[in-house]
Amino acid sequence: MKPTDLRGILRYIPRFRERTFVLSVDAAVVMNENFANILLDVAVLRSLNIRILLVHGAAAMIRQLATESNLTATNLDGVGITDENTLKLSLTAANRLTHEILEGLSTNDLRAASPNAVIGHPQGILNGVDQQFTGKVERIDHEMLQALLTQGIIPVIPPLGFDGEGRTYRVNSDAIAVAIGESLKAAKIIYVTSYEGLTCGGQLIRQILASELDLLLQRQRADFPPELLPKAQFAAQACHAGVPRVHIINGCQDDALLAEVFSNEGIGTLVYANEYEQIRRALKKDIRQILMLTRKSVNSAELMKRTRAEIERQIGDYYLYEIDRNPVACVALHLYPEQRKAELAYLFVSPAHENQGLGRKLIGFVEDKAREAGVHQLIALSTQAFTFFQSKAGFVEGSPEDLPPSRRERYDASGRNSKVLIKHLV
Numbered sequence: 001m002k003p004t005d006l007r008g009i010l011r012y013i014p015r016f017r018e019r020t021f022v023l024s025v026d027a028a029v030v031m032n033e034n035f036a037n038i039l040l041d042v043a044v045l046r047s048l049n050i051r052i053l054l055v056h057g058a059a060a061m062i063r064q065l066a067t068e069s070n071l072t073a074t075n076l077d078g079v080g081i082t083d084e085n086t087l088k089l090s091l092t093a094a095n096r097l098t099h100e101i102l103e104g105l106s107t108n109d110l111r112a113a114s115p116n117a118v119i120g121h122p123q124g125i126l127n128g129v130d131q132q133f134t135g136k137v138e139r140i141d142h143e144m145l146q147a148l149l150t151q152g153i154i155p156v157i158p159p160l161g162f163d164g165e166g167r168t169y170r171v172n173s174d175a176i177a178v179a180i181g182e183s184l185k186a187a188k189i190i191y192v193t194s195y196e197g198l199t200c201g202g203q204l205i206r207q208i209l210a211s212e213l214d215l216l217l218q219r220q221r222a223d224f225p226p227e228l229l230p231k232a233q234f235a236a237q238a239c240h241a242g243v244p245r246v247h248i249i250n251g252c253q254d255d256a257l258l259a260e261v262f263s264n265e266g267i268g269t270l271v272y273a274n275e276y277e278q279i280r281r282a283l284k285k286d287i288r289q290i291l292m293l294t295r296k297s298v299n300s301a302e303l304m305k306r307t308r309a310e311i312e313r314q315i316g317d318y319y320l321y322e323i324d325r326n327p328v329a330c331v332a333l334h335l336y337p338e339q340r341k342a343e344l345a346y347l348f349v350s351p352a353h354e355n356q357g358l359g360r361k362l363i364g365f366v367e368d369k370a371r372e373a374g375v376h377q378l379i380a381l382s383t384q385a386f387t388f389f390q391s392k393a394g395f396v397e398g399s400p401e402d403l404p405p406s407r408r409e410r411y412d413a414s415g416r417n418s419k420v421l422i423k424h425l426v
């Protein structure tokens, strides 16, 4: 399924309707040719009644303006000292980008406004050094933002803070996103960057619990690319401040936003506040998901093909492993009570979640269920994962004679020649 497939998206609608997403977009993405697609994706999210706030950075534009005018900017990304010249560049850059975003949103028939909702103060003197016009978020005028959102207007927020005394400060846009996410109790913050996601030691982190990210930042700080460190810190901080999910995606890639929000796999990094995982019995309405989840594995003959009707007939035998209410793995347990045997079948873990112990967890779960049902011998048939069952789950090689008679008939008829693996449960 393509994540943009409407049927795929539909099941997320009840969960996200009227919820607030904060998009924090780097200037480099606003200036990228793919930004028009991001705005189209924003239009899709709005059409599903998701409330959107768009915070943007200015670094890449400040850099461009500084080069054009032969000036040196002291602070590109809102961290460090902002001198007077850099503040001037920041104001020009921020205004230009806000305008471009408003223009793009208008093109998509989306109503938007740029409010002065970030109340900022100077960062002050840090370690004896005056940070000059670098500011920090003092508070968010959330009533104003709520009023705009209620009217279906997208607030477009520049990386600036206003102090009420006629002074403006350069504030880091990702920090603004955290403050807004916290004060509006956002369901998600999505950092739209020009990177694939968070990496540590060159490896893309697909999903990570905020507390684990804290530990990684403490222990392996040097393994993060320096340009992604602030995003990693802000992502963890946002989760601790009550935002359940923070995504870091590559906004220069087509479909990035919708793929991240509306697919099981995601494409960037997901930082989450707490883990919501469960194994539950599958229901009839899950059959389409099960077929979609396992399609590739069936096509490559790892799993034996099962039709919708076959699954439906035995739906009570199927279990799903869900993370965040997304099915990411499945398994079936078919009982043969007369022989006190059972078959563990259709075990599948989505590639994005492999090697995290889910396969073994599902086997352990099914073993317990089988024991509860008085089963003495658990059987698994496999063509390509038999060493997994042997070395990771304590199965030993058996033979087709171990199969219950009715199963043996189907085994012979299938011609798959799967290896028969058995495990004694008593």
Ligand SMILES: CC(C)(COP(=O)(O)OP(=O)(O)OC[C@H]1O[C@@H](n2cnc3c(N)ncnc32)[C@H](O)[C@@H]1OP(=O)(O)O)[C@@H](O)C(=O)NCCC(=O)NCCS
Residues within 6 Å of the ligand: 297, 302, 303, 344, 345, 346, 347, 348, 349, 350, 353, 354, 355, 356, 357, 358, 359, 360, 361, 380, 381, 382, 383, 384, 385, 386, 387, 388, 389, 392
């Ligand atoms: C086989 C499968 C279920 C494993 O799921 P998983 O969640 O990645 O497994 P776990 O995380 O519990 O275990 C991972 C370990 O098993 C090993 N492993 C994974 N697939 C394997 C395979 N096909 N053969 C041998 N070992 C395998 C991994 O290398 C890893 O080893 P390590 O712990 O030494 O690093 C999953 O890869 C899958 O769905 N495969 C396609 C479908 C399939 O073949 N199903 C079995 C037929 S019923």
